[in-house]
Amino acid sequence: MDRFEDMHTFVAVADRRSVRQAAEHLSRAPSAVSRRIKDLEARLSTQLLTRTTRQIRLTAAGERFLVHAKRILAELQEAEENAATDTQLISGE
Secondary structure, three states: OOHHHHHHHHHHHHHHHHHHHHHHHOOHHHHHHHHEEEEEHHHOOOOEEEOOOOOOOHHHHHHHHHHHHHHHHHHHHHHHHHHHHHHHHHHOO
16 A cells, blocks of 8 residues: 555545546546545545545545645655755765
């Protein structure tokens, strides 16, 4: 289980309000995206999304989690970019 991948998947679904569109964006099967969201909700013991055949809505917990998930993923991206930059700047004997 990869928590960062779970967050990334959740953000993709939340931003698009669609499992199918998120799956296309992530190059994954819709069933795999749905399963990841279901596993995330089980691990957190809370429902993040309300799903119907026509729409997906964030629950109050989902709204709060989305804010934190986006911040964490942005910080992870920044840390990776900084590490890559630092490697390129190494010089000396």
